[in-house]
Structure formats: C-alpha cells, structure tokens
Amino acid sequence: MNFDLPALRQQFPFFTAHPDWIYLDNAATLHKPQAVFDAMNQFYCAQNSNVHRSAHGLSQQATAAFEAARTIVAQFLNARSSHEIIWTSGTTAGFNQLVFGLMGPVLQSGDRVLISTMEHHANIVPWHIHALPFGVELDVVPLTADHRFDLSAFAELLKLKPKVVSISHVSNALGHIQPIADIARLAKAAGAIVVLDGAQGIVWEKVDVQALDLDFYLFSGHKLYGPTGIGVLYGKTEYLELLRPLLGGGEMIKTVSFSQSSWNDLPYRLEAGTPNMAGAIGLGAAILWLQQQDIAAMQHHKKALVQRFYEGCRQIPGLELLSGPTTNAGIVALNLKNEHPADLATLLDQQKIAVRAGTHCAMPLFQALNSKGSVRFSFACYNSFDEIDRTLTALATAVELLTE
Amino acid sequence: MIRPDIFTETAAALKNIYDTQLPELRQLKDWQSRYRILMTLGKALPVFDSDGHRDEFLVQGCESKAWLLHYQDPVTTQHFWAFDSDARIVKGLIILILAQVNGLTAEEFARASPELLLNELQLQQNISPSRSNGLLAVLTKIKNVI
Numbered sequence: 444m445n446f447d448l449p450a451l452r453q454q455f456p457f458f459t460a461h462p463d464w465i466y467l468d469n470a471a472t473l474h475k476p477q478a479v480f481d482a483m484n485q486f487y488c489a490q491n492s493n494v495h496r497s498a499h500g501l502s503q504q505a506t507a508a509f510e511a512a513r514t515i516v517a518q519f520l521n522a523r524s525s526h527e528i529i530w531t532s533g534t535t536a537g538f539n540q541l542v543f544g545l546m547g548p549v550l551q552s553g554d555r556v557l558i559s560t561m562e563h564h565a566n567i568v569p570w571h572i573h574a575l576p577f578g579v580e581l582d583v584v585p586l587t588a589d590h591r592f593d594l595s596a597f598a599e600l601l602k603l604k605p606k607v608v609s610i611s612h613v614s615n616a617l618g619h620i621q622p623i624a625d626i627a628r629l630a631k632a633a634g635a636i637v638v639l640d641g642a643q644g645i646v647w648e649k650v651d652v653q654a655l656d657l658d659f660y661l662f663s664g665h666k667l668y669g670p671t672g673i674g675v676l677y678g679k680t681e682y683l684e685l686l687r688p689l690l691g692g693g694e695m696i697k698t699v700s701f702s703q704s705s706w707n708d709l710p711y712r713l714e715a716g717t718p719n720m721a722g723a724i725g726l727g728a729a730i731l732w733l734q735q736q737d738i739a740a741m742q743h744h745k746k747a748l749v750q751r752f753y754e755g756c757r758q759i760p761g762l763e764l765l766s767g768p769t770t771n772a773g774i775v776a777l778n779l780k781n782e783h784p785a786d787l788a789t790l791l792d793q794q795k796i797a798v799r800a801g802t803h804c805a806m807p808l809f810q811a812l813n814s815k816g817s818v819r820f821s822f823a824c825y826n827s828f829d830e831i832d833r834t835l836t837a838l839a840t841a842v843e844l845l846t847e
Numbered sequence: 848m849i850r851p852d853i854f855t856e857t858a859a860a861l862k863n864i865y866d867t868q869l870p871e872l873r874q875l876k877d878w879q880s881r882y883r884i885l886m887t888l889g890k891a892l893p894v895f896d897s898d899g900h901r902d903e904f905l906v907q908g909c910e911s912k913a914w915l916l917h918y919q920d921p922v923t924t925q926h927f928w929a930f931d932s933d934a935r936i937v938k939g940l941i942i943l944i945l946a947q948v949n950g951l952t953a954e955e956f957a958r959a960s961p962e963l964l965l966n967e968l969q970l971q972q973n974i975s976p977s978r979s980n981g982l983l984a985v986l987t988k989i990k991n992v993i
C-alpha cells in the first residue's frame with residue numbers, strides 16, 4: 444500500500460467545509476472519515492431500536508450491529524473475548540468506573556497506586572475522588588531531564604509495591620511515547636495491576652493487550668477517527684469480574700427486588716442504561732476504516748511532519764521546545780521565551796491555525812516543568828507538508844509581532 | 848492593602864488610551880498593526896504590587912492569569928477598575944473594554960455594550976463561551992460586581 448494524502452484527505456468532509464483553516468489540534472479531537480458518518484446514519488435511519496431489550500426482530504438486528512462493533516474493538520486490541528470490551532462514554536468515564544470499581548475488591552486503605560508526572564487529569568482526579576479519601580496513596584514517577592518517563596526511577600518506586608500502575612501510553616501534552624512494554628513488564632514483575640491510558644496512544648500504533656499482558660487499557664472514540672460520547676474500557680476478564688459497578692440501573696442486573704439486586708454478567712454488568720448504540724457502531728466503522736489504511740505509512744507520514752516542523756522551529760529565534768522529535772507520536776509543545784502561550788496561540792488563531800494553548804489537562808506536569816503552559820501543535824495523518832510550511836510562516840509572523 | 852491611587856492612575860491611563868490609541872486603532876487596516884498596538888496597551892497601566900496580585904482578585908476561568916480590582920465611589924456611585932494579566936493580548940482587550948466603562952455608574956453601565964468595540968476593530972471576532980476565554984470571564988465578573 445502507498446500513502447495517497449489527497450485521496451485520504453478527501454474522505455474527511457470537515458476539510459471541505461473549512462478549506463481556509465489549518466487544523467493542528469488533533470490531540471484534542473480528530474476529524475472523522477465519511478465512512479463513520481455513513482455507518483451512524485445507516486444505524487439511525489434503518490436500524491434504530493433499543494438493544495438487548497425488546498422481543499422484536501428489529502431490536503435483534505440493532506443488537507447484532509451493536510455487538511458486531513464490540514467484536515471489532517476486541518479483535519483490534521486482540522482481547523481474549525468481546526466481553527472484555529466495556530463501552531464507556533470516553534476515557535474519563537472509563538477511569539471513573541475503573542478507580543471506583545477497584546476500591547474495596549482490589550484497593551484498600553494503605554495500598555499504593557503509581558502514576559506518572561505526565562498524566563492527564565483523567566488519570567489523576569478519579570484517584571482523588573474515589574481512592575485517596577479511603578486511604579490509598581498516590582506515588583508519581585518523575586520526568587527525566589529531557590521530559591521523558593524516568594524508567595529507572597519507576598523501577599525504584601515499584602519497590603514500594605504499588606497494587607496498581609496507571610500510566611499514559613502517549614503524553615497528550617508532550618507527545619512522548621512511553622516505554623509501555625518495559626513499564627508493563629516491570630510492573631507485572633512487581634505484582635501490580637497494569638493500566639494504560641490509551642487516549643493518545645491508540646491512534647499512533649496498534650496495541651496487542653495480550654502480547655503486552657495489559658490488565659486494563661482505556662481510550663476514547665473521538666481520538667480514533669470515531670464519534671464523541673463513546674469510549675472503551677478494556678479489562679482482563681478476571682479483573683473486570685472484580686470491579687464494582689459505578690452506575691446502577693437497567694441492563695446491568697440479573698434480578699432486582701426492593702431490598703437487593705444481583706448483577707448481570709460481563710460486559711453488561713458495567714454498562715447500565717441504554718448504551719450509545721450509534722456511537723459504538725460509529726467507532727466500529729472508524730476502526731474498520733483505519734484497518735483499511737496503511738497504518739505504518741500513516742505513522743511514517745506523521746514522523747515526517749514532526750521532523751519538518753521541528754526543523755522549521757529551529758530557524759525561529761526564541762522558541763523553546765518542550766517535546767523532543769524522536770519517540771514522538773505527533774505532538775509538539777513549545778513556548779516563545781518570556782511570552783504567554785495564550786498570546787502566541789491567539790496570533791496563530793488570527794491566521795487560521797488551530798492549536799491549543801494552556802496546560803492541556805495536565806497541570807501537575809506544568810508545575811513540574813515550572814511553566815505556565817505551552818502552545819501545542821498536534822498532527823494527524825491528514826495534515827500535509829504544505830500545511831506545516833504555512834504554519835511555520837504564520838508562527839514566524841506571530842513571533843515577530845511578539846518580540847519586536 | 849490596595850494602594851488607593853492605583854484607581855486614579857489607571858483612570859488617567861485609560862482616558863489617554865481612549866483619546867489617542869483608540870482612534871488610531873480605528874484607522875488601521877491590517878491585523879498585524881492592530882495587534883501590535885493592542886499588545887503595547889498594557890504598558891501604560893500602573894504596575895500592580897504583590898497586594899494587587901493576591902489570589903482573591905484572580906478572575907476564574909482564564910487560561911492566563913487575570914486580576915481585577917474594583918472601587919466604587921461612595922458619593923458619586925461610580926465604578927472604577929484596575930486590571931492586570933500575564934498575557935498581553937487578553938490584557939489589551941480588557942483595557943479596551945475598561946476604557947469604555949471605567950467610572951460609569953450602574954445605570955450608565957446597563958446601557959453600555961463595550962464588547963461591540965472589539966468586533967468593530969476585528970480583534971475578537973466573537974466572544975465565545977469557551978472556558979479558556981479570559982475575556983468573557985472578566986466581562987462576566989464586571990457585570991456581576993456592578
């Protein structure tokens with residue numbers, strides 16, 4: 444397969460609607476190919492019925508489409524069974540279910556959990572809400588001098604015997620790809636449950652949860668060319684069985700009386716209420732679409748975009764790069780010396796370059812870096828070299844305005 | 848203690864901006880020139896000391912830090928403001944707002960639409976309800992205080 448950028452880009456209707464913008468906020472949310480809209484449209488127009496509930500044949504057809512999407516995800520991650528795929532509304536919701544569910548059956552007062560400095564708030568705040576008040580303690584893996592995951596400090600912290608190790612696959616603020624194979628291997632050897640936040644990682648590379656021996660992996664559909672409002676919590680059967688459901692209600696029960704209820708089997712036990720049917724089907728379509736692409740070529744293209752952007756940035760005086768160009772999943776964070784990231788981002792917005800400025804839901808990271816935040820350029824397979832060059836010109840204009 | 852003369856100094860600076868830089872901004876056709884001026888407006892305002900930068904004056908909801916001080920003259924009931932931010936563009940935009948409303952009474956303020964000027968100058972196409980938009984947060988705070 445080869446990489447035909449114009450043909451690829453044509454599959455994304457958003458760019459037809461906004462030909463004058465350069466979208467480099469892909470880490471916030473990705474655009475979606477037509478195939479995703481077609482699948483969701485087809486569901487609403489021709490299949491819409493509530494799943495798993497009704498006696499009629501229409502509901503059975505909807506259920507079949509919905510469960511087929513679950514199977515697509517299971518195969519994509521190489522899970523052992525499709526019941527290891529729990530639908531959530533996104534990574535954030537998945538983490539809340541996970542942390543709540545671990546408390547009691549797995550985690551008790553005095554137990555430790557290990558995260559890293561680079562974590563997104565979605566892998567920090569649920570621990571604050573559901574675990575720390577019950578006596579769980581949080582340890583944090585520091586950064587190396589070049590803002591990477593410090594593997595040797597990690598090995599040291601494992602000596603504290605954390606019950607759970609929960610780390611991002613790719614840092615959303617810096618773009619650095621964490622050494623997930625080493626992290627998983629060392630954590631397993633230390634007897635910990637391994638959780639990876641795949642929100643930014645899943646779009647970068649295929650993940651084999653069995654080969655990596657992951658216990659939990661979470662991601663959001665909208666960061667994988669899919670719709671918003673759908674996400675995945677993958678878990679090994681034996682650990683999912685342990686989780687206490689965060690949400691109770693319809694679908695997740697076997698029997699209910701006024702005094703008690705007994706819970707349904709996996710995956711339904713952790714999916715109370717009518718699920719996001721169209722969202723699941725849209726995500727299934729996004730994954731099928733992705734599997735028809737040359738993923739290695741996409742990765743190669745993104746590496747080349749980052750490289751080109753880096754080289755251009757080196758020509759612009761005063762820029763301070765927080766991310767490195769290698770082992771980078773397509774995100775570059777930078778600042779202009781002595782200037783606020785919001786100013787730089789506004790001057791880029793004025794030139795129709797869409798980037799994000801701030802602390803990117805990773806405030807503790809920027810506290811560790813002693814920084815107000817950064818301007819984040821995040822690239823996707825559909826971005827072109829021409830867009831990089833125009834962005835560099837716009838960046839040079841903005842820098843000139845701020846420094847003259 | 849907030850030094851009381853920060854409000855009189857700010858008022859003088861805002862009046863000067865209203866009389867000289869604002870007409871200039873209206874003349875300029877290209878966005879670079881307008882932003883160039885906008886980003887220098889902050890320099891004319893009195894410098895905040897550490898008291899002004901206390902957390903109680905922070906406006907919540909900005910990506911950048913923004914401090915807003917308020918004083919109401921008990922006799923005339925006029926509202927006076929002082930402002931600082933660590934980001935230059937937000938600071939410039941707020942200064943353009945304050946230059947129009949500083950010293951107004953609540954009745955006068957109710958009839959004012961200071962944000963329209965930013966559209967006219969094509970500085971902020973729309974004051975979006977985005978949570979990172981410091982401008983909206985400061986405008987809301989001004990309205991709430993008055």
Ligand SMILES: Cc1ncc(COP(=O)(O)O)c(C=O)c1O
Binds near residue numbers: 534804
């Ligand atoms: C690394 C990481 N984790 C978690 C999340 C949360 O994802 P969502 O907002 O889709 O729940 C994000 C999204 O920004 C992210 O980048």
